[in-house]
Amino acid sequence: MSATKRKRNDDDQETGPAARTRSKMHALSTEDAEQLADADEAGHKPDVLVDNAQLPVAPELPVNATGKKKTTPKRASKGDPKDIHRGKPEPSGAPEVWAESRAALCNALDYFRSHQSSLHSQDGVAVGMMIDSKVGEHDIFSSQVIITSIGGGCARDDRTGEIVRVKSLEDGNAAVRNLTKAMHLKQAIVVIAGMGNKLWPTTPPHYYNILDHFHITDIWPVKTLNHGNIEFVHWMIRFEKVNLLEKSWWTPADAANPEKYMVGEHVCPAHKCGMCNGISKEKYKLGWTCLNNQCLEFFKFDGKTGDDQAHLEYTDSFLHERTEFQSARPLYPLVTALPTADEDNGFGTGKVSRNGIVCPECRRCSRRLEWERWECETDGCDFRHTIPFQIMKPQDVDDETQSFRGRQYINSNIVSKFERSIGGYGAEVYYLPGEQQGELAGSVTIFRATPDICEKPQGPDDLFAELQTSDISLRLRSEQVTSHFQSNWGAYYKFGVVVKRSKGFDEAPDAILKGLHRLTWAGKTAIDAAGKVTGEEGVAVSEGSAPAEFIPFNELLCLGYFETSVIHYHDDGEKELSPTVATLSLGSPATMRFRPKKKANIGQSSGLKSDKGNKKEVLGFTLNHGDMVVMHGTGIHKYYEHEVKPGGKLRYAMTCRHILLDLMEDEERRLESIIKGRIPDSSYRFTYHGEDMGEKLKVQVEETDVSTGSGRSVHNDEEGYVQVLDAVDNLDTELCTDDTDGEPAMDYTYDEPTMGDMGDMEEKVFTRYTDEEPVRSNMEEELVLDNTDKEPATENMDEEPAMGDMDQESTTAQHASTLVGGFMDNIMGANETLEADSTLLQTLSSEQRDIVLEICSRIAYQVSMARRQPQNNN
Ligand SMILES: O=C(O)CCC(=O)C(=O)O
Ligand SMILES: [Fe+2]
Known part of the structure; x- marks a missing residue:
């Protein structure tokens, strides 16, 4: 999304004719600077919000916070920055705004959205400046004047941890230009001081402290x-405080203001250079020098250059001079106003909703960490702020989808694509190569959801609606500067850093469990499909990276995306x-795009060029509402990276993985992950079978009207019904077939419930009649598990009954039957939760177990739904 792209970096070096023109700039020539301003106006786009997802980890106290890139060499020592200020006096007042993290600061203040550089500009004009740990020898931090060097051209010395100059900036840089423009346009600048600055005259109260409005004099x-x-x-810059009257x-606190000079009290003399005619102030005690860096006399003090400049001290007149400042440009309010619904996109997910806030009570900058609202990050401050969400409807999604200009791209030298119809979906299967000739890194399979699929009960439309109204605990990761919200369910997942919090599937709302079961189908099915296509198309498969076996998921990461x-x-x-990662x-x-990693030996011979050290994408496609994408093969993560850029107002992605717990080093987390990753039995009512069950299975289903007892054929559209019946039908053909004639051995009908006072309520309960007498009451279930036409589930292969081992089979069937029967008793006793006997469950293969649990869960669900319907038939 273009609004989030970083257009230019303040430290970017500019080259070309414009830059060369600028290099002739005299430090203080108004005329030149005005030309420069014009050039900037014509040539530069406004600075925009840095897209913070790519930015480095934001430092939190007590780490010395300067917002450095991860690649920056480490500081020599990482002591508590408060130590620098021990023994200093207390300040006489408090900042109007403060922050403890750079991310919060930059999220909350519209005059300082610069996560990395020390300068923030708007429309090419500087508006906010940070002074922090990079302190030069000639910097000044006093009550009314701040002198600092303008960033750029420095790096931290790996050995000493000191900041050293590595690049000469004869031409200045973007920061110099934007500040110069601010000076000539009389744009007041808000100066922010970090605790890392050792020149603080007092003890800074917080890490980041907003000082005040300043203007630039030199x-x-x-x-x-x-x-x-x-x-x-x-380059150096001198700021003067705008309001000289206020302390x-x-x-x-306990000293009279030592620096209280007024305009006209002191004047710093200026002289004309005999060589270039430029005028420069006499700033240094060493004497006057020409400050035009293009002049041969530049920085020659009385003809001398070199060591004697190392200890340049400013003249008193330069430090004490105060300059008239009046500007037509409004001052930025130091306290940025709270975002309002009017500024938002109508759904509560617009750009302003991702900004931070300044707490009106304690004045701390806080990020939008919670999906639902802003919460002040100060312990004990309970300020909350909301812009209410508006539910986004399928029609809104359709409208966005129609106008979305997604990117479909395939580098066919590298990626192969096949199309198939799978499970009722149109599917695309892409194969991504590994490094070796003929090696397969893995496959990417996309299941394309049609409007019909989306609209089905419990389908993507329902799920989208449900996510918007459920508490799915979405949160921004506070320890990282990311732009999406997330919640993790099941096992702990190491995503950049280990997720701090993960909730068990047993506490997951239905929407998460529905996603999990849908993705389980997609994961399994994609592996089968990719395997089949490799066979049909003769795609080479490497050992190990993309195995044919599906390992059930034990983790789900839900991501929530606001508009930007x-x-x-x-x-x-x-x-x-x-190896399998599936996303809905x-x-x-x-x-969604894929590109080979920088170091991957992929695409070299196909002319795959690098873009700033990164490889170009090899595959890009649109993901629409309801689509599922399955990456299969560890090579996909070893050799490739992927990104996802939504193009609308609200998107969720649920991604399932299997975390290999044996490899988890932290024992406590491992044990917790086992428990949290357990899929609750009751969730099997959400088992998903793809979209073509109805085609495959033609089982007659009878419905008995509970009031009349008369049977009728159903293809009832009522919410959830057909789906439930389809699912149960599916079980029929899979497991419960009659040995003798191949017809389903059981037949589901609705029967009059035998429980107490259900009256005329349209209670629908599934009961199965076999040819024989029902074993128990008409509410009982019996399953005949038939393993003759079905491969046993692979994972329990050893324990499976041998084909035709009828004893074992009937024991299994009996166990299954007992489970379902017991369960029916249980729910008829008004207990809607499934409490399957785990010992019996263990006698079943995982597939059988799923099926039994699914029958039970679906019945429980239907019973509970029926119970919730208003009893208004009387
Ligand atoms: O948002 C998406 O579709 C993908 C998310 C993703 O890449 C991830 O969770 O790792
Ligand atoms: Fe990912």
Whole structure:
């Protein structure tokens, strides 16, 4: 989404003619600076919100926070930044706004959205500046004046941890340009000071502290020698506080304001350069020098250059001078107003809903960490703020989908594509190669949901609606700067860093369990399909990476995307991840892309070029509402990375994986994961069988009207019914067939319930009649499990009865029957929860167990639904 792309980095080096023109800029020439401003206006797009999902881990206290990239060499010591200020006096006041993390600061303040650089600009004009741990030798942090160097051209020395100059900035950089423009346009700048700045005159109360509005009086180049005695040019800036009358809150409480100068009291003399005619102030005690870095006299003090500049001290007149400041440009309010519904996109998921807030009570900047609302991050402060959600309907999704310009791309030198009809879906199967000739990294299978599929009861439309109204515990990951919300269910999943929280499937809302069962079908089916296609199409398969066996999922990660959220290129991990990852897309459309990792030896011979060190995408496709995508093969995560960029107002993705718990090092988490990853028996009522069951199975279903007892054929459309019947039918043909004639051995009918006071209520209970007498009452169930025409489930292969081992079979059948019977008793006794006897359950193969549990769960569900219907037939 273009609004989230970083258009340019403040530290970007500019090249080309415009840059060369600028290089002639005199430090303080108004005329040149105005030209520069014009050039910027013409040539640069406005700065926009940095897309923060790609940004480094935001530092939290007590880590010294400067928002450095992960690649930045480590500091020599990571002590508590408070230590730097021990013994300093307390400040006389408190900041109007503060933050403890860079992410919160940048999320909440519209004048400082810069997650990485120390400058924030709008329309090419600087509006907010941060002074933190990069403190130069000639920096000043006093009550009314701040002098600092303008970032860029520095790096941290790996050995010493010191900041050193590595690049000369004769031409300035984007930051210099944007600040110069602000100076000439008289744009006031909000200055923010971090605790990492050792020049604080008092003890900073928080990590990030908003100081006040300042204006820029001077920007000039200086020449310094770095540790290797190499000459570098960099740029300095001097700010003056706008309001000189009010005592600055960061000055000591118990001292009279030591720095209280007014306009005109002191004047710093300026002189014209005999060489270039440029005018420069006499800023240094060392004497006057020309401050035009294009002039031969630049930074020559009385003809001298070199070491004597190392200890440049400012003149008193330069420090004490105060400059008239009046501007037509409005000051940014220091406290950014709370976002309102009017500014939002109508659904409560717009860009402003992803911003942070400044708590009106404690003035802390807080991120939008909770999906539902903003909560002040200060312990003990219970300020909450909401922009109510509006439910997004299938029609809204359709409208978005119609206008979505997704990206369909396949590099056919690398990726092969096949199309099939699978499980009632149109499916696309893509094969991604590994590094070796003929090696397969894995397959990506997409099941395309049609409008019919989406509209089915319990289908994607229902699920999307349900997610919007259920509490699915979505939260932003506070320890990382990401733009999507997430909740993890089942086993702990290592996603970048180990998820801090995971809830057990036994506490999951139905929507999550429905997603899990749907994806289980997709995972299983995709493996079968990919295997089949490899056979049919002669695709080479490498050993191990994409096995033919499906390992049931034990984890589900639910992601929630607001309008501007994305998930950037990543892999899902390799070490603790089994080969299958299945995702269900709900709501807004999105584009998913795959590219080989930088170091993967893929695509070289096909001319796959790198883009800034990254490989280009090899596969891109749209994911629409209801679509499911299955990645199968660990090679997909080893050699490739993927990203997903939604293009609408609200999207959810539920992604299931199997986490290999044996590889989990943390024993406590491992044990917890076993428990949390257990799929509750009652959830098997949501078992999904794909969309073509109705075609495969033609089992007559009879419905008995409970009031008349008369039977009639059903193809009842009532919510959930056909689906339930289909599912039960499916079980029939799978397991419960009569040995003699191949017809289903049981026949589900509705029968009059035998329980107490159900009256005329349209109670629907499934009862099976066999040819023989029912074993118990007409409410009882009996299952005849037939293993003759079905392979036993692979995972319990050893324990399975041998074909034709009737004793074993009938024991299994009996156990199944007892389970269902016991369960029926249980629900008829008004207890709607399934309490299957686990000992008996263990005698069944996993497939049989699923089926038995599914029958039980579906009956329980129907009974409970019927019980909830209003009894208004009398
Ligand atoms: O949002 C999606 O569709 C994909 C999410 C994803 O890549 C992940 O959860 O790892
Ligand atoms: Fe992923």
